[in-house]
Amino acid sequence: MAALKGLIIKDFQTIKSYKTTILFMIVLFTIGGFLNDDIITFIPVTMPLCFEMLAMSGFSFDNLSNSDTYIRTLPVNKKDIVKARYIYILLFTLFGSLFGLICTILVQLLKTKNIGTEILISDLSITSGAFVGIMFVQIFQIPIMYKFGAEKGRIIQLVMIIVLMLGISLATTAIMKIWGISLDNLAVMLKDYLIAVLGIMVILLYILSFVISRRIYERKEI
Amino acid sequence: MENLLEVKNLCKKYIGFELKNINFSIPKGMIIGLIGENGAGKTTTIKAMLNIINKDEGEVKIFDLDLHQNEKQIKQDIAVVLDDSFLSEYLNPKSINKIMKNFYPSWDEKLYLKYLEKFNLPINKISKEFSNGMKMKLKIATALSHKPKLLILDEPTSGLDPVARNDILDIFQEFIEDGEHSILLSSHITSDLEHIADYIIFINNGEIIFKKSKDELIENFGIVRCDEKDFKSFKKNDYIKYKKNKYEYDVLVENKADFKRKYSISVIDKPTIEDIMLIYIKGEK
Incomplete structure (x- = not known):
């Protein structure tokens, strides 16, 4: 457990060199949101997205200093190394979501002085939706990074995101056509269960993604 | 003589290179020098015996325990310094202290700070801004601060000026003085090994050519x-x-x-x- 903590601290300490960038990002989003209403809606999505991209740079930091080899000399097993990276990425994205939510609420409060429960619920829904969405992307992104490394992985994950989006949209259209469901009907059908179904699905896939990454890493020659 | 490390029939095959049946041991209180030209198999031997890369065959025992089955426990008592690999260069020595104390219950913060002072390493400066010699000193300070029993070093003196090299060789000598600790030191700077090594293992083309005591080599x-x-x-x-x-x-x-x-x-x-x-x-x- 202490070794796992050490690995997570290592990633957090490394990203500390980006603390000015992170602070600048938060201030920029807050000011942007204050000046333009449209930007407020994007904060809960773009802020965690920026944080997640920073978290993924942990692979590049390791690559730059060839840290993987050194880490394998420490009293940790390969499973812990992969587990720590998943926890770190998830935590850092979660921080991004929390900062995004706080910024959004702050801007809304500054602008309207008083925000109702409905707006708060909407903010929370967008934030959690964005978080689950980013987790979904990570399910594919992290094993790709382990398989191809930080350099190649970056290009492959871009292609992967485009293919994934296209695939999901084509599959949804095809299923709706076959079953004769319209988009409105689908939204009504899934309304009550959507978050729960997606949440459970993403958690299960996230665990599967970890198992795949672990296997890739265990077999990887460095 | 009690061995701290025993390597038996270690094999690893790559396309165009093969590590063939590596056998050697490191007795307590000894400094073993691993020599060979670049690409001879020194680093591959170290990586395969530490399970950094997957070996094809062979057995590695450290402190009389099988490394494969007791990897975490064994690695508590060894320290490895690699020429081309360490924690991120965006970390400073202070952050490294915060990280390393989680890995080793025996991590001695005072000793680490003492080494930093001895090596004139600034605690708040990221290691990216260090010279090659300073980077190597930081690796060595980190390696020694959890008081390992066995120190494994891959090209630790490359990039160091003669004075720093001498200081570090003195530290290695001190490390084994009590007869309980040992060092495996791979280097192509053979003059360093002439200074401190007790035994020399010469590896060429993935094969051990000889294992002999340094005195025997020089005298006979x-x-x-x-x-x-x-x-x-x-x-x-x-x-x-x-x-x-x-x-x-x-x-x-x-x-x-x-x-x-x-x-x-x-x-x-x-x-x-x-x-x-x-x-x-x-x-x-």
Whole structure:
């Protein structure tokens, strides 16, 4: 457990060199949101997205200093190394979501002085939706990074995101056509269960993604 | 003599390179030097024996325990310094302290700070801004601060100036003084090993060529420098290898006293480890 903590601290300490960038990002989003209403809606999505991209740079930091080899000399097993990276990425994205939510609420409060429960619920829904969405992307992104490394992985994950989006949209259209469901009907059908179904699905896939990454890493020659 | 490390029949195959049946041990209180040219298999040996890369065959025992089955426990008591790999260069020594104390219950913060001071390493500066020598000193300070029993170093003195090299070699010497600790030191700077190593393992083309005590190598081995006529009088079995120079032959012999007696040669030079390595690699038989 202490070794796992050490690995997570290592990633957090490394990203500390980006603390000015992170602070600048938060201030920029807050000011942007204050000046333009449209930007407020994007904060809960773009802020965690920026944080997640920073978290993924942990692979590049390791690559730059060839840290993987050194880490394998420490009293940790390969499973812990992969587990720590998943926890770190998830935590850092979660921080991004929390900062995004706080910024959004702050801007809304500054602008309207008083925000109702409905707006708060909407903010929370967008934030959690964005978080689950980013987790979904990570399910594919992290094993790709382990398989191809930080350099190649970056290009492959871009292609992967485009293919994934296209695939999901084509599959949804095809299923709706076959079953004769319209988009409105689908939204009504899934309304009550959507978050729960997606949440459970993403958690299960996230665990599967970890198992795949672990296997890739265990077999990887460095 | 009790061994801290035992490597038996270690094999690893890559396309174009093969580590073949590596066998050696490291007794307590000894410094073992691993020598060989670049690409000979020194780093692959270290990586395969530490399970950094997956070995194809072989057995590695450290502190009498099988490394594969007790990896975490064993690695608590060893420290590894690699020439080309460490924690991110965006970390400063202060952050490294925060990280490392989680890995080792025996991490001694005071000792770490003492080494940083001794090596003149600024605690708040990221290591990216350090010189190569400072980076190596930071790796060594980190390695020594959890008081390991076994220190494994891959090219630790490359990039260091002669004064820093000497300081570090003194630290290594201190490390083994109590007879309980050992060092495996891979280096192509053979003069460092002549300074401190007790045994030399010479690896070439993925194979161990010899394992001998340093004193035996320097005292018993010899280089006969002779002309072609003398060289042709030597029986092949009486020398290891020879190197033909412009005007003379350098002939490496394993036992200079015997050779002297047999061929009535009055002068046989004492070789350096580098001489031995060079004739083994470049010489002919």
